[in-house]
Amino acid sequence: MESVEGAVSWSDDTGGQRTGLSSGARLAAGTLNVEGASSSAQLRFDDGTVLTLTGDAELGFSDDGQKRLALRRGAFTGRVAHQPAGRPMVVRTNTAEIEVLGTVFALASEQNQTTLNVESGNVRMRRLADGRSVEVSANRVAVASLDVGAAMETRLQGVPPEEWRCSFNQPPPAGSNGLWLPPSAGKRGRMRSLPFVAGHDANGRMVVHHGVTVRAMPGEDSGLVTLTERSMLHVRFRTEQRTGLKLFLSCEGPGGTFGGNFELAIQPSAELPDTGGWMRVDVPLRPLHVLSPEEHPSVEGERVRTLILHSYEYDAGLEVAEIGIGQEK
Structure with missing residues (x-):
């Protein structure tokens, strides 16, 4: 754990559980649960990849030579180190699967759609409902929902007003x-x-x-x-x-x-x-x-x-x- 703010816990498939996590704690493959809108957690892999979960979020993670993540709810940011050839980091949500070789991006999952923001690099996003995919480049956004009639396309990121x-x-x-x-x-x-x-x-x-x-x-x-x-x-x-x-x-x-x-x-x-x-x-x-x-x-x-x-x-x-x-x- 790189940093912890608020209510953050870890569990695994065998029933193991840890609460009250603090910076520096080492975790095996399992699930991070972040509870509360003001809570956040940073998870660092041995290769320098850093994932930041913010607000209410639940993320399953493992790394047996290839990182596999399951974002079950909420959102996270990934600063991903260059991954080995043929072994991209794979992230799955309710509606999408993304493949990352090395980039900076943000992913948010709701029950019916997934939103991907890419800050740098390129990320491939596949819609699970029909298998269609799109390459998302820097400063662009894509959404994968349950609606197979919606185009799989990207758009420029918006800029909110100052008031x-x-x-x-x-x-x-x-x-x-x-x-x-x-x-x-x-x-x-x-x-x-x-x-x-x-x-x-x-x-x-x-x-x-x-x-x-x-x-x-x-x-x-x-x-x-x-x-x-x-x-x-x-x-x-x-x-x-x-x-x-x-x-x-x-x-x-x-x-x-x-x-x-x-x-x-x-x-x-x-x-x-x-x-x-x-x-x-x-x-x-x-x-x-x-x-x-x-x-x-x-x-x-x-x-x-x-x-x-x-x-x-x-x-x-x-x-x-x-x-x-x-x-x-």
Whole structure:
């Protein structure tokens, strides 16, 4: 294990299981399970190939001279060293199989489709439903679904805007997590926080936070928003208890690969709430705390895929009416 953040466990076919994994742990062939939107894990093979799993993900892996992976759910980034001739790394999902000789790519699996982003090199993608395949080159995206009528083709990766806003007067975007309370009787629409697994403590106890999550779905290759040095968080919220909050961002780089996890502490404001208890906070993202500083020292140019606003370890009754990232004027 190269690095571990949050709740990560390993198991094998014989019933063996390890929890509370830490950096430096050596693992035999088996399955890595990453639990929780804010969790991630990096697995390094002896040849230098590094796989990074982010968010809720499950990956089976083995290497008997040829690497074979099974992405059962979620997403990962691969930085693959040159593989031996005739023995490419093979990755299988519910809907696709890909062959990798040596490249940098990102793969996301849903029940009905698989999305491949290639940052460098070339990757062959085969649709399992009919066996059709396509070569995916650098800075391009391909999708393999259950729909055999869809063309197997590639497209250029999208670039998200530098400003983004989400209001909950309308149903929340797909991939959101929280209890949606639609507008009624003059009350604004909002998302109420729900519990999520943030990791385990030193005693193995599960750590649970309560928050609202918005994420770009796996098939949306461009993310939610592109960050700059002038990016600012804008949020309208209320809580039942006066408390500080935390913002968690999981990002990807321009090629669609993992760009690091970041967080920002939001202290209680001296501003008084309005008559409905609502408060507005506008804070620059420059003081973001980098959770993986060696690889991803800056958020500039990164693209946000997952955003979580949460209280720490207890339910503060957080409700969010609007959240967005814009540019400092």
